[in-house]
Amino acid sequence: AQTVTQxxxxxxxxxxxxxxxxxxxxxxxxxxxxxxYKQPPSRQMIxxxxxxxxxxxNATENRFSVxxxxxAKSFSLKISDSQLGDTAMYFCAFMKLYNDxxxxxxxxLTVKP
Amino acid sequence: xxxxxxxxxxxxxxxxxxxxxxxxxxxxxxxMYWYRQDPGLxxxxxxxxxxxxxxxxxxxxxxxxxxxxxxxxxxxxxxSAIPNQTALYFCATGRDTxxxxxxxxLTVL
Numbered sequence: 001a002q003t004v005t006q007x008x009x010x011x012x013x014x015x016x017x018x019x020x021x022x023x024x025x026x027x028x029x030x031x032x033x034x035x036x037y038k039q040p041p042s043r044q045m046i047x048x049x050x051x052x053x054x055x056x057x058n059a060t061e062n063r064f065s066v067x068x069x070x071x072a073k074s075f076s077l078k079i080s081d082s083q084l085g086d087t088a089m090y091f092c093a094f095m096k097l098y099n100d101x102x103x104x105x106x107x108x109l110t111v112k113p
Numbered sequence: 114x115x116x117x118x119x120x121x122x123x124x125x126x127x128x129x130x131x132x133x134x135x136x137x138x139x140x141x142x143x144x145m146y147w148y149r150q151d152p153g154l155x156x157x158x159x160x161x162x163x164x165x166x167x168x169x170x171x172x173x174x175x176x177x178x179x180x181x182x183x184x185x186x187x188x189x190x191x192x193s194a195i196p197n198q199t200a201l202y203f204c205a206t207g208r209d210t211x212x213x214x215x216x217x218x219l220t221v222l
Contacts, residue, residue, distance in 0.1 A: 015154055045213035103155035
């Protein structure tokens, strides 16, 4: 079974600085997807970024980027120029092709002014 | 309008009551999912459906049942609610990416 581990329950960062959230996963699959979701206090699950395992290039969405290390089964999220609105729970998730998702326990990120 | 809607958004009920949570999506996806979120545990899969005639149990299906009334509608039922089913429930839809509804906060007293 696939498992997803987020080893940082809580993190904080000063506004405008950069922070990296860690995620590791365990799978025997070769093709899969990885995701980062953001959950603000409104509790909505918002897709931040998506990575396809067969693509070596790291995904980027504006201030958000990932460091995908397939051999190490590592998928970290870097947030640049942190903003107060980035304060939220962040969940790493793994999905086999066209299947259900497995989530990590989450990292609570606080951006301080 | 939101692509994935859930009703109700909040519900308080008593032990032993039957509860139905409803989900509708306008994204045209064939696949729909129900997840439960508990503090410190992330989201866990309850049931999923790959089309109207295909229903599958997830990681934590005991105490729950589902109905896929149409491609766009997927309902979750708690036949006899118990306090440890107090949680945040999410519906999701999608094939290679999952899009989530706003969630239903359920409290069982």
